[in-house]
Amino acid sequence: MAPKLSDSVEGLRAAGNQSFRNGQYAEAAALYERALRLLQARGAGDPGEESVLYSNRAACHLKDGNCTDCIKDCTSALALVPFSIKPLLRRASAYEALEKYPLAYVDYKTVLQIDNSVASALEGINRITRALMDSLGPDWRLKLPSIPVVPVSAQKRWNSLSSGNHKETAKSKSKETTNTKSRVPSAGDVERARVLKEEGNELVKKGHHKKAIEKYNESLLFSNLESATYSNRALCHLVLKQYKEAVKDCTEALQLDGKNVKAFYRRAQAYKALKDYKSSLADISSLLQIEPKNGPAQRLQQEVNQNLN
Template sequence: MAPKAPDSVEGLRAAGNQSFRNGQYSEASAFYDRALRVLQARAPKRTASSDPEEESILYANRAACHLKNGNCSACIKDCTSALALVPFGIKPLLRRAAAYEALEKYLLAYVDYMTVLQIDTGLTSALEGINRMTRALMDALGPDWRQQLPPTPVVPASAQKRWDPTSPESHRDAAKSKPKETMTAKNKVPSAGDVERARVLKEEGNEFVKKGNHQKAIEKYSASLSCNSLEPATYTNRALCYLALKRHTEAVQDCTDALQLDGSNVKAFYRRAQAYKALKDYKASLADLSSLLQIEPKNGPAQKLQQEVHQSLK
């Protein structure tokens, strides 16, 4: 007999968190949805909330499920609802920014990332987001792109204090937050000159790949990353070269670095799965392919590789 589903807001949220940790994002979303309905039924008035912070967390958690499932519009809607209840929440701001970015709404993503940086100036994910948006907007709109930016909200000091990582209020979500991220030489935001130099070096590496000279390409990609270590494509390109040279452990590391910058990078998942297969770590290979196929369910090469790994397991 199946265990009875929880019926309290806290129980439903905990069940949603567990499903999310298990990668069952649709099931997690359903738990958060039920928790929201239970919570909203308690409200004394139709327009009021009995617990705005709890309701905001539930919207933000459901938004994370939508983001994982590729439903960016629903993610944006839930993040906006979360922020209406509790303004300047880091998690809904970051998730909405990621959804805007996926939809190529780079101006709106830039504003959300900048808002986060007012709350926590050292948050690496927001700094990396600003770096990506700056490049994308420069490419799309030219050097005057800043003139087209919507206004960035001014975060009050009270919100900054509330979201201080040392404050218990900032960790109210049941899924534990990561420790505050700090900047290192590896993930510092490069200057415009560094970005341009890195781009040139990466293109030179691409030319060596076309010629089949993977060792020279690795040297160029490594030089590029020394100028700009925040470009996921450079890591995945170098990983391709490591795979060609059967340096599989190094390929795994590069793909892992790429995924730390871009958690939905299909090439990184695919190439790391290839490397794991070569290393006979078939479970890790299948896990990466499963993540990839959640992003692109009809990815033919991934489906084929998945069949090959299953055959190797047998």
């Protein structure tokens, strides 16, 4: 005989979700706890399901201001499914509330490696960077724990979730990102962004492209209205063979400045590497309309045409 819905893991989780939506966080936490015990009693459970239950219970703790238990549950969720965005964001919020800024910074940064458009992580990094500058001084970056490198598999898993089962999330996420972009930075933020961009440029000259990307990332958190910062970061992505990221950055650069020749050229290079020759030729054509005698663009046009033929 099948168990009643409320006695199944799925039923308890659904009831917990409803209690959470109703603002009954202690009740929701108790329901997630029952679901966890039931799942663990089965033996070889589903790590994904168990991770979600820990993450959901962490959200209840966070709402109730119990940051210590929130951190514990998020850490358990991440042990089961590493690099999951929700537990990383919830743990970052809890660390931030406890003023453990270096640990919050690491979690927010990790989220942005998985998806650099998560508005809450962008805003979190912005807040934490200022707090760290104030508390640790100009050398604050040297005093941080190491930031884990996110494997491509985790990024792919998130991308498939965003484009598949979570269309509404993706839609609201893009709306949040648009709102973030529409904010006008202060004069101080613009100056900080310029200094960080220049530091990134110096790292590029020395061949330190990964470190340069970090500088450009930080620059864009202070002000994301500079087209050159995106096209410079695109160059680093090209060198590191991260062609899709290069395309994204060039597109951002061109939205800010439709005559950014470097952005057209670098996006054409990225499209060529991705074997999207038609898009590559379209960008070269746009570039040559702005600078008809651009030698590198003419040579790239010949190479792409040869690949097409």
